[in-house]
Amino acid sequence: MPLPSEPLRQLGFLTIGLFGEDDPRRGHESTLEIIELGERLGFDSAWVRHRHLQFGISSPVAVLAAASQRTSRIALGTAVIPLGWENPLRLAEDLATVDLLSGGRLNPGVSAGPPMHFDRVGRALYPDTADAEDFGYERARRLLDFVRGEPATDFRGTEGFEVFSDRVQPQSPGLGSRLWYGGGSLRSARWAGEHGMNFLTSSVVKAEESEDFAEIQLSHIRAFRAHHPDGDRARVSQGLVVIPTDSASPAQRAKYEEYARKRTPRTATPRGPARLLFAPDLVGTSAEIAERLYAHAAFREVHEVAFALPFTFEHDDYVQILGDIAGRLGPALGWRPSA
Incomplete structure (x- = not known):
């Protein structure tokens, strides 16, 4: 998006789907209600995060299966499923099933x-094979192959009354082109491009060649497209934390500003052995946030976003934030809601 005159094409949001230990159903219902609200507001996509052994969505595919039956238009995505917890063949079956149920709206990240x-947790996950599991890109490649219809076995035919396929079933046409890779490094960006995936870039990157967040993210986007068969047309979605305050109450505004203030120190320098660098949360009026986005070098390279909702807010806060994103920030970026 090199100029403000070029409109943002796709506007989405991302939620972690928190729930209380004593009442997990209420939290899941809240997430589904937020997705329904997103569709009514005209958002193009709704994405859910993935958390294991925490009080957030641990089964995003199941949650999106439910969401697919309560919505009709909005795209439904995962950002992201960590494949180290998954069997690629079984996950391919689940993804294709939900994609068919949704009418081709699933965007698995x-x-x-x-x-x-x-x-x-390794011994609980893989009691017999923990030391032998491969958690690298090969695991992602296996999922790609299964979703795209490559053989999973050398047998197909009939045994008695049962008919067997050599491919994962069901197969969902088009799902293979809607697979996303969530990457925060140059290596991941290149790999996703080489394998014809879409690319999710979030508010966390590895500080490999710089300590400027926007500069690093821009390099990832360009590396991805340089290695993708579609080149500059390859899809990239950016997921920064964005909190507009246009219609927020004074109490909400104070809470949002305090939330961002506490998280700001982690954005100053790379953290830990992996040198992770975090983007600052964007809090303010929609006009102020739009100005900061247009000054962001990586944002100017994308045409779609999935703005991340803060982790720990209340349902009513998310309703206000989504309303302001759809009603004020989106239009300030040239976006128009879907019918």
Whole structure:
């Protein structure tokens, strides 16, 4: 998006789907209601995060299956499913099933790498094979192949009354072109491009060649497109944390500003052995946020976004934030709601 005169084409949002330990159903219902609201407001996509052994969505595919039956238009995505927790063949079956149920609206986002805290959870996940599991890009490639219809076995035919396929079933036409890779490094960006995926870039990157967040993210986007068969037309979605305050109450505005203030120190320098660098949260009026986005070098390279909702807010806060994004910030970026 090199100029403000070029409109944002796709506007989405991302939620972690928090729930209380004593009443998990209420939290899941809240997430589904937020997705329904997003469709009514005209958002193009709704995305859910993935959390294991926490009080956030642990089964995004199941949640999106439910959402597919309560919506009719909005695209439904995962950002992202960490494949270290998954069997690629079984996941391919689930993804294709939900895509068919949704009418072809599923946008699965995935990532490679070992599960978080694998030293503590590895034996529970893989009691017999923890030391032999491959958590690299090969795991993602297997999922791609299964979703895109490559053989999973050398047998197909009939045994008695049962008919067997050599491909994962069901197959959902078009799903293979709607697979996204969530990457925060140059290597991931290149790999996603080489394998013809779409690319999700979020508010966290690895500080490999710079300590300027926008500069790093821009380099990832350009590396991805340089290695993708579609070149500059390859799809990239940016997911920054955006909190407009246009219609917020004074109490909400104070809470949002305090939330961002507490998180700001982590944006100053790269953190940990992986040198992770976090983007600042964008809090303010829609006009102020739009101005900051147009000054962001990476934002100027994308045509679609999935703005991340803060983790710990209340349902009413999300309703206000989504209303302002759809009603004020989106239009300030040239976006128009879907019918």
